Amino acid sequence: MSDKIRISDVAALAGVSTATVSRALAAPGRVGKETREKVLKAVHATGYQVNAAARDLRQRRARSILILAPNLSNTFFSRIFAAIQEEASDAGLTVQISDSRIGREKLATLGHDGRADGIILLDGEIDPELVNSWRLPVIQLCEWNPAYHAPSLAIDNAAAAGLAVRHLADLGHRNLLHIAGPAGNILAQTRLAGFQDAAQAAGVAAAVLPGDFTMESGAGAAHQWAASTNRPTGVFCASDECALGFISDVMRLGFDVPGQVSVVGFDDIEFADRFNPALTTVHQPRATLGRDGARQLIKMLAGGVTDPVLSQVVPAHLVTRVSTGKAPTV
Amino acid sequence: MSDKIRISDVAALAGVSTATVSRALAAPGRVGKETREKVLKAVHATGYQVNAAARDLRQRRARSILILAPNLSNTFFSRIFAAIQEEASDAGLTVQISDSRIGREKLATLGHDGRADGIILLDGEIDPELVNSWRLPVIQLCEWNPAYHAPSLAIDNAAAAGLAVRHLADLGHRNLLHIAGPAGNILAQTRLAGFQDAAQAAGVAAAVLPGDFTMESGAGAAHQWAASTNRPTGVFCASDECALGFISDVMRLGFDVPGQVSVVGFDDIEFADRFNPALTTVHQPRATLGRDGARQLIKMLAGGVTDPVLSQVVPAHLVTRVSTGKAPTV
DNA sequence: CTGAAAGCGCTTACAG
């Protein structure tokens, strides 16, 4: 019962070879019944557990997947991580997490050091050369970069922005504002383009204010909005956090939502529903995305070159709540 | 430049032994200057990167820590994870995450399979026998269980509850309500006891409603509160989510916060500040807790038996915002 | 069905 019990200890106790112990544990059918029982008894008596590090080295696999995200403290990822972990655990895989902003050198080793079998990438702003140098299956989730040689799974961001715009237009809003995400971000770009295209198609005015997905940027935009002449009555924010920041400060400035301004968010985070007023927003099925992303990666690990994993776009939908209403009559 | 380059490939190219390559990389000072340069050139030419799995097996360490949390989708953990990862990354350690509700068997192997060097435990409700069977350094963070043979790091939950009660009492509230956390949870128990003790000391009425930290439980309590006769004017919730749920539904029922009822939360999550009304709450320094917890574990890994890691209680403080105000005059 | 031996890819005493 002391510290480390190795397979040789079990073998000695059972009076068999280590090969037999190994087989009895991994492929019971390939060992005689009596032998198997002897081995199992010895395993029990010693409390033996195989050393995963040794097994994995021998089998040249890590039994582990790595999640790489641009900011681990972003609560948006929580549910995605949970779903990935659940799926991985069911497949006998361990989950590692790392911030993708750890620096070029560390990032480069990740794909080569034999500690992960595959990577789920939630960041589209890493140097493509780096990402493409990894000799591991990679799947892009939520965010993507066309230069990466890896399949992606994400909702239809452009169409989602269109839904938001049409929802506002249908409520009679003719003067819209988009609070954008960071310029370099593919999600921000796609949502912005979707906003502009849909606004043009609907024949409504479409202004844009810069932002970066954070509550602070939404709050800042609220003050710019309040200070502007001919204030837009419909605001589409690039993220829920941004929307909550906007609403929060707009209300503190004495405006009514949705009485004077309607606000649409993006993501449908946990608090969207409980906020006052409850937030109309684009739903991102994060649990589903995480689960499906993990499944696809696991499929890739199984080596299904015969069954190549394709990029997928998940249809988006809008959840209508209280933060949007009829355009105020002038 | 093909797939897997091993140390022997580098050794062959440089015309030295694998031992020398290993030393040139890990302890450059113990190798001649010329040899070192030859090796480095060969490393560069081949793009060699050491196989961490092999190195770790040989050195009998995993260079990895495991975070175990009761529910990965709980956004409360995000910032803690980020802080741990940062600290671990600086120390050259990988971070694994796992839900601690994965089942007894998987949980048992975690502490024995050689894939982690140490564990950060955010769950106090695992069977102590299981936890104590792990042959790894463990540190308890935020939550704890006195039966675990492991140091813990957490804020002073009882004192924190006392701060909330005294804050409400100072505002003139004589009739308080606590919406508790799940009965089996040590945090819930400690906060409840702190609430009751402080209320008694302050000589104010102290009712309790069951809850489970979720927004739903807070929302449910709101309806019970509204339906009660002689409604408490000061409410202390066991978590921010619970508080937001409570406020949200109480306002939808037409009550004013803090005009008719003051509400205090617990945790100081990101949204506490942006909520309408902004939430008065007990601050949990999650980034600091994560960082310090990781550092302590890393110290334990270094084998500082000479410098035993003690359990620590971090002083709590209350952040006063808008959700609390003077008790309504009857 | 079982065992002896090789090998996964490294590092590290041990010699020299």
Added chain:
DNA sequence: CTGAAAGCGCTTACAG
């Protein structure tokens, strides 16, 4: 300063 050899703890062809 450098190399040959052993060994981390397993699994897996290969024989029998």
